[in-house]
Amino acid sequence: MERIRIDKYIHSLIKKELVSFMFRAILSDGKIWRDIIESISILVDEGVFIAGPNGIRLRAMDPSRVAMVDLELPASAFESYDCKDEIPIGVNFDDMKSIMKRVKTDEKLSLEKSESEARLKIKFLGKFTRTFSLPLLDIGKEELSVPKITFSTNIKLLVSALEDAIKDAEVVSDFIKIIVERDLLKIIASGDRGEVEIEITKDSGELLSIEFSEPSHALYSLAYLKKMMVATDLSDVCTLMFSTDMPLRLDFNMATGGKITYYLAPRMEAE
């Protein structure tokens, strides 16, 4: 009896919000968080979100160290956002993904972490409230820096055009060559199964802008590029940057604020 009464008491405190939260954020559309989680989890199995006064960020490298994902979600992207200090939130993305698959259309999402618990509360606020509690991981905070590169090209294009080009290239090969010369983005793939050449120009309306300081070309793995196309749910337009034989950078700017950036290391040309 005694036990039950104490539990009830603690519960009532939580309900009255007398137990303090270190971090609490509400997104007006839960599906955005679901898409963010999907676009991180295709590259990494574990990672640490850093929630700070100005927003949430995450930077992680895939296990083979070929690709990197960099998320920035400013406080302004949230309906309400409250976080005093920087706190690490280490999660297993498989588990987080399974939870986020349960989100329904028109549901708001609340993320909460209290001081006392090593758990993240994920609340779906819709017709009724559903609360998941995700155990957090104590992962050593390895501060990653992004690659230091001056990109010679900067191209804005519709994500649908890039997605189609990747699907075309996959038919014949495992990697693509990206070429920028004149006002033209050329994607070439070739292998035992054949060859394909895709030209994306401004005339078609799919290429929004193209800037380059010198003609550039590089090879990239299709397996990784295909994974990155998961983020196309977050944005209709992406920015592609690269230099000859250097990593590629792909930015997806979300309409609601925030950005996902991928980096992908190049392949060397085989003799």
Add this chain to the structure above:
Amino acid sequence: MKACLICRGGRNLCGRIVCPIELKANSLIKNFKIINKKEFHGSSPPSIFVGRMGYPKVHIGPMVPPIIGDTSIMDMPELWINESLEKILEYRYSLIRGMMEFHVDCVKRGDKIITTLQEISLGKMPVDMEVKLIKEPIPFIKIDDYSQPFGPSAPLKSFDVFSVKVDYRLEKAYYDWDLRASEAVFELYRSGVPISSIQKALSMGSFGLLKDRKLVPTRWSITAVDSIISKRLIEDIKGYNSVDKYMVFSRLYMHNNFMAILMPGSWCYEWMEGWFPGTYWNRDSHEVAIMGDYEDYWGRSSYPNIGGCYFAARLAVAEYLKRIKRQAKVLIIREIYPEFPLPLGVWFVRENIRAMFNSKPIIFDELNLNYLRNIMRISIESWIMNSKILKDELFQRRISEFH
């Protein structure tokens, strides 16, 4: 790709009634004693066969040699690694398969014959039996790339079992109707039950949630066990640090050249086979046939082309990495030379690679292509052209190089 390399004795792709390789195997058993008795006493190793033809209605039955005594080695591939080909064929040829037709779902109904066969499948030592066949067994040996050879068969009239000494660990899983089959397989492996025993019990539908239990054709259950166990081991392996050097293992056995290259990096795995012209699945060609399959860190969602060998080798390397508590990029290569006479089943790959990982590796600071060139007969360039992992190692750069 040549039909033989895809079929491997399992699908009759050439249209012949009997696989030519099977004919070759049968020419080797000509001098063996023909067993022409319809009724006999014998000790089953213990051993059960579940066929796959006609699935979901399959032929099943006990395998019993007309010999009383310790016959356990006859169905224990773990012990065959140093046996001669003749000896292995002799073991298999003495095991007579009495066959009955059952629907795979019969396990749920608790049929008397099925429960008796299940009990045999849980046995830890040979089981004395009396077997009555309807016809004399046909003197034939069945060969394919997945299962060990299978001997003469005949329709079964009846059988009697004396007492069965069951393995208590298998029995516990058998009576646990809330334990999933994959959990049971892994737990039994962890408690030291040999792979071949787990595989036999699984094929008799002895594990799993009660509503899910069914017969599993022997050939499928062999691969299922390799796949389930290695998958679980790989989950553990991914939590370990990477090896810090390049480790090369090799083993030449019975005209097969096995090599493993362990490279620093996160877990990924590739299995490659090179069939020389004149080998049984590449008989009429003048070129080496190279086939392979690959999984990245995240695993694979489709069934590999190579099938059984892929998972058998994956199990052997996962066991090794678990033992040294490291992860690695793993490439395993098998060169098959024309003198290798017959496919003997995936155990041949599993046990050879296990044995290879018990030998000492040669260690390098980098991928030493010259060393590899010297231990293989197929040119390293051909392997590179066909191998995802070698191409990745040689041509794919890392983000960390650009900081």
